[in-house]
Amino acid sequence: MLTYMFRRLAVGLAMLLALSVLVFILLRLAPGDPVAAYINPSAPLSPQALAELRARLGLDQPLPVQYLAWLRAALSGNFGYSIQRGGVPVLPLVLGRVGPTALLMGTGLVIATVAGIATGIVSAVRRNSSLDVALSAVASLGISSPAFLTALLGLYLFAVKFHVAPAGGMLTPGVPFSLTDLLAHLILPACLLSLGYAAMIMRYMRSSLLEVLNQDYVRTARAKGVREVWVILKHATRNALLPVITLIGSTIGVAVGGAIFLESVFNWPGMGLLLVDAVSSRDYPVIMCATLITGAGVILVNLLTDLLYAVIDPRIQVSK
Amino acid sequence: MMNVKTVSRGLMLAGLMMGAAVLPGPVLAQGKTITGGFDVGPGGFPKNFNPLAATAGFTWLTTYYEPLVIYNAGLSKIEGDLASSYSLSPDQKTYTFKLVKTNWQDGAPFTSADVKFTLDLARNAATGSVFVARLGAIADVETPDDQTVILKLKRPDSGLLSTLTQVMMLPKHALADKAPASLATSSWWSTKPIGTGPFTFSRYVTDQYVELSANDNYRGGKPKVDHLINRYFANAAAAVSALRAGEIQFTYVEPDDARTFAGKPNFRVIEGSSYVVNYIGFNQKVDLWKDVRVRQAVMYAINREAIIKSLYGGAAKAAQCGYVAPQLVPSGLNDYAYNPAKAKKLLAEAGWNKINGSKPITWLTYYGSQQAANVMAAIQSMLAQVGINVVPRVVDAPTYNGIVYKQNNPDWSAFPMVYAGLQDGPNPASINVGLNKSQLPPAGANIMRVQFNDLSAAFDAALGETDKTKVDARWQDVCRLMNKELPWGTMWAANRYGVASKKLVNFVWTPAPAGGPFADHPEQWDIK
Numbered sequence: 001m002l003t004y005m006f007r008r009l010a011v012g013l014a015m016l017l018a019l020s021v022l023v024f025i026l027l028r029l030a031p032g033d034p035v036a037a038y039i040n041p042s043a044p045l046s047p048q049a050l051a052e053l054r055a056r057l058g059l060d061q062p063l064p065v066q067y068l069a070w071l072r073a074a075l076s077g078n079f080g081y082s083i084q085r086g087g088v089p090v091l092p093l094v095l096g097r098v099g100p101t102a103l104l105m106g107t108g109l110v111i112a113t114v115a116g117i118a119t120g121i122v123s124a125v126r127r128n129s130s131l132d133v134a135l136s137a138v139a140s141l142g143i144s145s146p147a148f149l150t151a152l153l154g155l156y157l158f159a160v161k162f163h164v165a166p167a168g169g170m171l172t173p174g175v176p177f178s179l180t181d182l183l184a185h186l187i188l189p190a191c192l193l194s195l196g197y198a199a200m201i202m203r204y205m206r207s208s209l210l211e212v213l214n215q216d217y218v219r220t221a222r223a224k225g226v227r228e229v230w231v232i233l234k235h236a237t238r239n240a241l242l243p244v245i246t247l248i249g250s251t252i253g254v255a256v257g258g259a260i261f262l263e264s265v266f267n268w269p270g271m272g273l274l275l276v277d278a279v280s281s282r283d284y285p286v287i288m289c290a291t292l293i294t295g296a297g298v299i300l301v302n303l304l305t306d307l308l309y310a311v312i313d314p315r316i317q318v319s320k
Numbered sequence: 321m322m323n324v325k326t327v328s329r330g331l332m333l334a335g336l337m338m339g340a341a342v343l344p345g346p347v348l349a350q351g352k353t354i355t356g357g358f359d360v361g362p363g364g365f366p367k368n369f370n371p372l373a374a375t376a377g378f379t380w381l382t383t384y385y386e387p388l389v390i391y392n393a394g395l396s397k398i399e400g401d402l403a404s405s406y407s408l409s410p411d412q413k414t415y416t417f418k419l420v421k422t423n424w425q426d427g428a429p430f431t432s433a434d435v436k437f438t439l440d441l442a443r444n445a446a447t448g449s450v451f452v453a454r455l456g457a458i459a460d461v462e463t464p465d466d467q468t469v470i471l472k473l474k475r476p477d478s479g480l481l482s483t484l485t486q487v488m489m490l491p492k493h494a495l496a497d498k499a500p501a502s503l504a505t506s507s508w509w510s511t512k513p514i515g516t517g518p519f520t521f522s523r524y525v526t527d528q529y530v531e532l533s534a535n536d537n538y539r540g541g542k543p544k545v546d547h548l549i550n551r552y553f554a555n556a557a558a559a560v561s562a563l564r565a566g567e568i569q570f571t572y573v574e575p576d577d578a579r580t581f582a583g584k585p586n587f588r589v590i591e592g593s594s595y596v597v598n599y600i601g602f603n604q605k606v607d608l609w610k611d612v613r614v615r616q617a618v619m620y621a622i623n624r625e626a627i628i629k630s631l632y633g634g635a636a637k638a639a640q641c642g643y644v645a646p647q648l649v650p651s652g653l654n655d656y657a658y659n660p661a662k663a664k665k666l667l668a669e670a671g672w673n674k675i676n677g678s679k680p681i682t683w684l685t686y687y688g689s690q691q692a693a694n695v696m697a698a699i700q701s702m703l704a705q706v707g708i709n710v711v712p713r714v715v716d717a718p719t720y721n722g723i724v725y726k727q728n729n730p731d732w733s734a735f736p737m738v739y740a741g742l743q744d745g746p747n748p749a750s751i752n753v754g755l756n757k758s759q760l761p762p763a764g765a766n767i768m769r770v771q772f773n774d775l776s777a778a779f780d781a782a783l784g785e786t787d788k789t790k791v792d793a794r795w796q797d798v799c800r801l802m803n804k805e806l807p808w809g810t811m812w813a814a815n816r817y818g819v820a821s822k823k824l825v826n827f828v829w830t831p832a833p834a835g836g837p838f839a840d841h842p843e844q845w846d847i848k
Contacts, residue, residue, distance in 0.1 A: 032718025039721045040375050041686055042362070042596045042741040043834055044753060044765035047725055049453055051762065052445055056504070086370045087505025088526070096526060160564045167565035168558055173529040173549045174353055264554045267562075269528050273554060277527070282718050 001310075005303070012299040019295045020074075020288065024067050027284055033059055034083040037282040057083060070288065080285035084278070094274065094289045098297075100170055101270030105259050107186060108193030113248060116198040120205025120244075121237060127210065135202065142199030147258050151265040154192045168267035189266040193258055197251065204247050208240040215239075242313055249305025256294060351546030354569055354824065354847050355529075357559035358383075358550040361572030361816070362594075363835035366552045367527060369509035371488035372442055372449040378486055379835035380550050383842045384425075384532055385488035385515035388417055388435065388469075389481055391838040393828050395595070395746040398481050399839065402430065402489055402516060403469075412476035412786040417469040422539045424491050425520045432463035437492035439471075441500060448504035454483040476786050482747040485837055489516065518543045518843035527552060544826075544846040560819075563587075569821040569847065570829065575635065575691055578817035590818040592830045595745035597639050600683075600699075600809035601738040601768040608681065608736055613670040615806040619656035620663035621706040622699055628812055631694050636814035641799035642751040643744040644813045650796040653803045663706040672707060683710040685739040686720035696739060710737060724767040738768070743833045744813065748795050750833075752779050755807055770807040823848045 035053045039045055054060050058069065073080060079090040119139075123132045159167035165188040166172070172181050212218065213236050221235045222228070260272030267273065271290055278286035358380040359366040365377025371385055382390070390401040400406060403417040422430050439461050442451040457477035462470040473480070491514045498506060510524045518540060519532035529551045534543040551568055553559040559571040573581070581587045600618060602609035609615055628636045637644045640653040685696065696712045703710050715723070723734050743750040753759045757776040759766040778801050782794035802810065816831035825846035832838050 030719075031715070032720075032722035034718075036721035036725065037718035038375070039717070039725070040362070040834065041717055041720060043375060043743045043750070044767070045375070045450060046453055046753070046759070046764045047727055047762040049450070050725060051727070053448070056448060081505055085367050086373055086509065087507070088510070093526065155561055160561055163565060167561040167567055168553070169528060169551070169562075169567075171525075171528075172567075173355060173525070173551055174531050174547055265558070267552075267554055267558050269526070274527070276554065280716065280718075 001307075005307075008303050008306075012296070012303070015299060016292055016295055020071070020292055021067070023288055023291045024063075024070070027282070027287060028063055030282075032282055034282045034284060035059065037084075037280070070285075074288075074292075079289040082278075082283055082286050084281040084283040084286070090285045090289045094271070094286065094293055097269065097271045097274045097290070098293065100268060101256075101259055101263070101272060103186065104190055104193065104263070104268055104270055105255055107190035108259075109197065109248065109252075109255060111190060112194035112197035112201055115194065116201025117205050117237075117241075117244065119198070120202040121209060121232065123202065123206040124209035124213065125232060136206075139199040139202045142195045143203070145195070147196065147261050148265075150192050150195055151189075151262050154188060155265060158188050168265075170269050185268075189262050189268055193255075193262050196258070197248075197255065200251070201244055201247065204244050205240065208243050209236055212236045212240040238312070242309070245305065245308060245312060249302060249308070252298060252301045252305075256298065352544070352847055353547040353549060354545050354827075354845055355549040355551055356568050357553050357556075357562070357571035359835075360553055360556050360559045361818075361831075362596075363572065363816075363832060365835070369513065369524070370448075370504065370506075371490070372447050372451070373504065374486070374488075375450055376834040378837035379829070379832070379840065380530075381488055381835075382517060382837040382840070383519045383548055384513065384517040384521055384535075385490075386517050387485050387487055387489065387837060388419075390485050391746060391832070391836060393830060393838050393840060395830065395832055395836075395838055398485060401839070402435075406481075410786075412478075413473045415471040415473070415480070417471070419467045419469065420539065421467070422516055423537065424493075424516055425514050425535055425537075426491075426494070427537075428491065428493050429466075430489070430491075430516055431466040432469045433466070434489055434492045435469045436461045436463050437496065438487065438490045441490065441495075441503070442487050444500050446501045451483065451487060454479070455487075476784055478783055478785065478791065479747055479749040482749070486834070491515075518841075519548050522547070538843055540841065540843045543843040548842065548845075563819060563821070566821075569824050570827065571819060572831070573817050573819050574689060575632070575815075575817060578819065579633070581819045586822050588820045588822055588824075590820060590829055590831070591635065591815050592817075592832075593637075593644075593745070594741075594814055594816040594831060595743060595833045596741040597642055597644070597744040597751070597813050598739070598741045598811045599639075599642075600811065601735075601740055602806075602808065603732055603736045603738070604769045604771060604807075605730075605732045606736045608676055611670040611675070612806060613666040614672060614675065615809060616656070617663040617666040617670070617672075617706060618703065618708065618809050619806065620659045620666065621708065622656075622702050622809070622811070623658035624656075624811060625658065627695060627698055631691065631698065632812070632814055636812040638812050639810040641802035641810055642742070642755070642808070643748050643795075643799065645745060645748065647792050648748055648795040649799055653800065660702075660706050667707060676708075678707060678709050680709050680711045681736055682734065683712045683737045683739060684720065684723065684735040685712065685714055686717045687739060687741075688714055688716065692739070699739075712739075725761070725765075727762060745833070748798075749783055752783060755779065755802070768808070772801075772805055772807055775801045775805060775807060 035050050058066060081087045082090055082093055119135050123135045126132050158165045166185050170185050171177060218231060218236050221231045259270065260275060263270045263272035264276050271294060275290050278290065359377055363376055363379060365374055368374055368377055371381055374381060386402050388401060388403040389398050392399055402420055404420045406415060406417045408415055419432060424430055441447050442449045443455045443458065445452050457473045457475055457480055458471055459474045460472040494514050513521050518535050518538040520535045522531040522533045524530045529549050532548040534546050536542050556572060556574050560573055560577050562568045563571050578589050581589050602615055624638050628634060628638060640649060640655060700710050700712060742754045753765045755766060755770050755775060756779040757771040760769060778798045782798050785791045785794045818829050818831060820827050825848060826844040828840040830838060
């Protein structure tokens with residue numbers, strides 16, 4: 001198990017290095033740079049002044065020199081300063097955004113997982129009933145609704161129209177921290193984030209459980225007189241969960257994408273908003289650091305998912 | 321079977337309990353607080369705290385810093401702020417400022433030494449200052465006593481006072497021990513800045529909001545509210561949602577949003593000139609626009625009045641030259657009234673078929689709003705009717721700047737024509753950077769490479785005019801030449817908007833370019 005973990009971690013590090021090269025090159029290929037982003041086109045600065053700014057930021061150096069300088073500093077834990085923010089150190093800035101994103105994504109995924117698995121079980125157990133049809137219809141709607149539509153609609157309905165949730169942000173400005181305030185800001189974006197995933201999990205859970213319920217060992221359990229509730233929860237559901245866990249693990253990366261959009265709509269101060277902001281202002285150091293930390297997060301979650309297989313299904317041995 | 325139902329019900333109940341979690345209401349801020357999106361829109365500069373690096377965002381900066389002089393709220397004249405009065409010598413080469421008696425927010429007295437310290441920093445490229453070139457006319461800063469500052473100029477500079485409105489005074493006693501080169505990355509700006517303004521800096525919650533507290537000792541009187549909060553938003557639409565939800569009391573809004581607030585009892589729509597002239601830029605490095613008849617044809621082909629009426633709802637003024645301020649626009653200008661037949665005739669005379677014919681011409685812009693897209697589509701269609709085939713290309717501002725500012729081997733074919741805007745007021749000298757041949761890159765921002773000798777001479781004459789009574793006439797000369805020679809196809813100056821809650825009392829805002837600054841007296845703002 002340990003050998004397997006170290007091997008995966010080593011591969012992960014190599015992937016991160018490759019990712020850093022890729023992002024660095026892509027950023028330089030994109031038109032405009034941090035200095036170009038600095039200019040207000042209707043109140044321009046002279047190219048001479050811009051050249052001085054570029055020199056001060058080291059952007060006038062050859063690309064390999066720039067990359068190696070960045071890599072050398074990054075390996076010693078110095079990811080540079082945010083260009084847009086006039087010298088705020090990047091690493092604490094980015095790490096400070098991990099918490100809000102993890103909170104939003106985590107809450108959204110927990111809601112999606114619990115709601116998806118629960119409704120999936122109900123749907124499978126009450127197969128072809130009117131409840132099953134209704135839940136399946138809602139799930140179809142959830143999967144087919146684009147994130148931008150549900151986010152904007154949710155914001156408009158719950159924040160602007162009915163005033164039952166704040167219109168954005170993570171905390172009310174100017175007041176001391178309180179859990180109630182945090183929850184008030186969290187619940188709407190988290191629920192909206194969970195919609196699509198809950199629907200997807202529900203459908204996977206339903207089809208997986210239906211397949212398992214027809215297996216011999218389930219029939220055997222029933223024949224032995226095991227109570228139906230235990231047959232479903234202990235014998236059937238546990239085995240039906242495997243593909244669902246695969247789904248959850250493999251969609252973490254996609255969930256990051258969803259969170260990026262949702263954070264922009266709800267002004268949630270997470271990694272997504274930071275990245276969107278950094279890309280629009282070509283804040284190279286922030287983009288590099290945020291991408292690497294997001295990439296590391298996805299690699300770690302995928303590793304944890306693989307390890308979780310072994311816990312759920314003892315037949316699987318991760319070391320092989 | 322009963323057991324299955326129990327399981328189903330249990331799971332459903334659990335799901336419902338999660339889904340129906342009661343939403344706790346938002347917590348209200350403590351004390352009298354005004355919260356706004358003060359850095360939303362083109363006049364804002366969110367997340368910048370360094371006034372030496374500020375190219376915009378002055379509305380917010382002047383809530384805790386102050387400049388020597390400032391525009392009045394109508395942007396019609398410059399008045400004293402930290403200078404109680406100022407005078408200019410007859411040869412226009414010596415400014416004398418008398419300073420008000422006031423203190424920094426930490427209690428230290430504000431003196432002429434602070435002014436000299438600030439101007440020295442602002443003229444030092446090592447600080448990352450964006451004012452170095454604009455303060456280039458200053459030869460020396462003298463401080464004969466604590467309350468007097470004398471600026472000796474190398475040459476008359478009619479734009480200097482306007483530039484000084486954006487130079488926020490900085491405390492020598494707090495910053496003198498920092499190396500100038502370290503200021504650009506100093507955390508001082510966003511942690512413990514000291515100004516002389518009506519509010520003091522309380523805290524910055526990274527990328528979310530900035531909170532200020534009332535400066536009880538402000539010379540203009542104790543502010544009427546306890547706190548000012550500047551919330552950051554990813555875009556104007558998010559700020560509008562917060563405004564509608566009652567979470568903020570003010571924000572800049574796009575014109576389409578402004579219309580939805582009109583007549584609403586709880587809101588006040590504030591409208592004002594953008595002081596930005598929109599123009600079609602003709603890249604003089606490509607052969608398409610060498611013949612003035614082609615440029616004239618472009619003007620005659622575009623029905624500006626119809627666009628202003630239908631797409632701007634009348635909230636724009638047709639520009640016959642680089643600015644629309646009445647005192648700077650002479651009578652008798654060609655208004656280039658819509659005349660497609662004349663446009664076709666001019667193109668035929670110029671030999672347009674040989675110059676380009678129907679080949680597509682890239683029309684580059686950084687304007688990404690729906691309104692701009694509609695305007696460009698309308699113009700594209702009008703130009704197509706006379707045989708000019710333009711293809712709009714919309715990019716973000718950094719991409720646009722990356723293309724038009726490229727120094728080595730610029731790709732002229734990437735921007736043979738642009739749709740852009742340039743600040744044209746309150747000081748008309750602002751447009752000099754885009755039209756005078758002395759401003760050709762790398763010295764200046766004449767990105768369309770306009771090199772008209774008579775126009776450049778007219779600009780130089782206006783900028784160097786020392787007789788106050790003749791300044792407007794000099795700018796009228798510039799306007800007349802622009803209208804005749806069409807270095808740009810000037811379109812219009814549109815209005816911009818802000819929306820304030822009617823709970824706000826004495827709240828002053830105007831859509832000044834770069835956020836001003838202007839005398840908005842935040843100490844008098846109140847909330848019901």
